[in-house]
Amino acid sequence: MxxxxxxxxxxxxxxxxxxxxxxxxxxxxxxxxxxxxxxxxxxxxxxxxxxxxxxxxxxxxxxxxxxxxxxxxxxxRRLSYDEAYAQHITTSTLLLSMNAVDFETACEARFALERACAPLSAKRRTPDHLATMRAEIHRQAQPGLSDERFCDSDVAFHRALVDGAGNPVLSYQLAGAVEAMQPLMNMITFTQRNRDVIIGLHTRIADALEMQNSADADEALAELTAYTLTLGEEAMEARARR
Amino acid sequence: MxxxxxxxxxxxxxxxxxxxxxxxxxxxxxxxxxxxxxxxxxxxxxxxxxxxxxxxxxxxxxxxxxxxxxxxxxxxRRLSYDEAYAQHITTSTLLLSMNAVDFETACEARFALERACAPLSAKRRTPDHLATMRAEIHRQAQPGLSDERFCDSDVAFHRALVDGAGNPVLSYQLAGAVEAMQPLMNMITFTQRNRDVIIGLHTRIADALEMQNSADADEALAELTAYTLTLGEEAMEARARR
DNA sequence: CGCGTTTAATTGTCTGACATTTTAGACAGC
DNA sequence: GCTGTCTAAAATGTCAGACAATTAAACGCG
The missing domain is CATH 1.10.10.10 (Winged helix-like DNA-binding domain superfamily/Winged helix DNA-binding domain)
Structure with missing residues (x-):
């Protein structure tokens, strides 16, 4: 040295x-x-x-x-999980914003990774994880919730899904993908109709995980992926027209 | 400011x-x-x-x-993908080594994420990706290859698989999971029998991706996951006895 | 023995200086 | 006017020395 x-x-x-x-x-x-x-x-x-x-x-x-x-x-210094999380999220967010990653790419990556967690989460999720998901769903249904708060809650829901897999390494790697999407998600205007659909899918996911039905969870996640993609496309188009 | x-x-x-x-x-x-x-x-x-x-x-x-x-x-400064990769890999590796993450956890996370890439890679892999995978398989079969070089080649193979998905965000997120495993993989002694099994599974994966058969690729990856886990367990036991 | 006090070690900050690198502009020569 | 050279200025990189702030251990005293 x-x-x-x-x-x-x-x-x-x-x-x-x-x-x-x-x-x-x-x-x-x-x-x-x-x-x-x-x-x-x-x-x-x-x-x-x-x-x-x-x-x-x-x-x-x-x-x-x-x-x-x-x-x-x-x-x-021992690098703690929390610090590594924070660092990873910052870097991921910057990478996406500075390199103008398009919504589709980021979205595809995020949901592909999340779907990888679903089977493990179906197997191992605790009552705590389920409770967090239900609470966030309830929050998402509150009237007058701002788009930004809705996104926050969405991230918290998905975070609980990922954490349910009970694998800290997986949670760490996923944190970057999920949280770095937030600035992109914040460009979307969520109408009541949009929110209803998303809440419905979240409920299906939570139900499936509670029943430990991995296939149902995967299917709902696939639908959520497709739906988020269309919302993103609309938002990008609206932004381009402006 | x-x-x-x-x-x-x-x-x-x-x-x-x-x-x-x-x-x-x-x-x-x-x-x-x-x-x-x-x-x-x-x-x-x-x-x-x-x-x-x-x-x-x-x-x-x-x-x-x-x-x-x-x-x-x-x-x-614009954060480049390469720098973000390098940073992510360093942090992930440190996180795993400093927190004594066990082989099983890291392995599970890595393969769960990789399996998430397989369907996309089956759809989009280019001839280049396939050529890289074939070349690495060939290298893995070379006699007298050290364990360390075998691991290097293994990482290169899986990296090609991930890159085949054609999603840079996915590649970035995966890099941490795959490369950070290497120090753990290097604890394993790969016998000729072990290598033959792994090479066989790699070949099945490459074949499946070439045929764009996502289900076969997933199955082979699942087997590889299970096999790697048993190898890791044996290595950990041997290390504990020493 | 117990409890302040002193002391030494170490990081945090400040000041001023000089070295090095790089560009822009002045200037001379044609 | 054009071109090449030289110089000055601006900025970072490094150094040396000083003092402030903080902390734990050593010390002394009742």
Whole structure:
């Protein structure tokens, strides 16, 4: 980890990479303390500012945490599921918005992945998951709910569906696909008729999962996919005409 | 974006957050230039070092790029698919290794997601994808191939399968699940018998995709899932006994 | 022994300086 | 007018040194 060529370009990036590699390769364990900033500056033969910039880069990736005081310093950080979720969602959302991914592509990806969860969710969903889904369905039926709140509730419903599979890795991977769709979904105007259809399909999905009927759940999800696609197309057309 | 309370803790993190929010919310467009470091220092009423640490945090997340020289500065960066892939894979791998995710969970997630791609891939795979899969199968059959190389080829095969769906969002989301499994897969010792079975299933998958037979592909993938799970269990047991 | 107090270590911030890189503009020569 | 060269300015990258803030351990005292 102490290597550093005489390449005088982007010193702080090089140092960050050296330390990052040491962490990723497993040379450093969780909660292990890095040398102090002054020591690192000596080791790499750079100033403390440069070391600090390198450490900030690592902190931005949640790879280290810093602590002030006598026994303080930079420590290797355990990446928590919650942080990874948040990071994944941010990146996914940015990727979609900056690259102008069309609604159809994002929608297809999202529902294909969700349908992969359905059989597992039918098998393992707990009463808690079912209760969350029912509660969100109830919320979606409330009169006067704004389109944005309706979308929020939609995400929460689908999140419960995914979490029902009881596989945190699956939940983590899906979070990106589901949440990154939200900005696109927010472009849609949901009429009462639209909402009724969606609520009906959500109810069918919840029922199927409750009965542990994987085939019914899959069928309802397929219909929901198709329906969401048509809503998206209409919204895109309306937007294009404007 | 110019807001900054008198909260004197973690100034550089606060400033990074302010700028990040401005980028994510869409207030700043791709390739737009941020104010210079000195200007930002004045605006936020902090020193240039603090601003620089904030900017390094954003650079670490690929949100900005910096350029030296007269017309240089920090520019909002377009997040490319390749970078997002790399970032997603790194995070997923770390998440799995740091949280000691068991083989079964990771494996289940990976194959569930892959099976979601199979129908789309059967519909849309190009001759290129098929050629890649055949080439990797051929490579997997080579005598004297190390376990690690066999895993590499396995990943390449499955990557081609996923890419065959022709949906970049799907490919992106899947990359994390497939590649993050590799460290776990590398714990397995693949005997010739094991490899023969896997190669047979890969061939069945490639054949099914070539014939655009989604059901066959799904069945072969299901068998591959089950087989990989037993291999993983054996490897974990062997590791536990050691 | 228990409880403040001091002290040392460490990160966080500031200031000012210099190095390096890159562009735009001035200027000279034809 | 055109072209090539030179210079100055602007911006990031790095450095050195200082001080503030925070924290835990060592110390001293009753």
């Amino acid at each position: 102490k290597i550093d060529p005489k390449n005088k370009a982007d010193l702080s990036a090089q140092i960050a990479k050296a330390i990052r590699d040491a962490i990723i390769s497993g040379d450093m364990n969780v909660d292990e303390r890095l040398p102090s900033e002054s020591e690192l500056a000596d080791q790499f033969d750079v100033s403390r500012s440069t070391v600090r910039e390198a450490l900030k880069r690592l902190a931005a990736q949640n790879l280290i945490r810093t602590q002030r005081g006598a026994t303080g310093g930079a420590f290797v | 110019k807001i900054d309370p008198k909260n004197k803790a973690d100034l550089s993190a606060q400033i990074a957050k302010a700028i990040r929010d401005a980028i994510i919310s869409g207030d700043m467009n791709v390739d737009e230039r941020l104010p210079s470091e000195s200007e930002l220092a004045d605006q936020f009423d902090v020193s240039r070092s603090t601003v620089r640490e904030a900017l390094k945090r954003l650079a670490a997340q690929n949100l900005i790029r910096t350029q030296r020289g007269a017309t240089g500065g920090a520019f909002v």
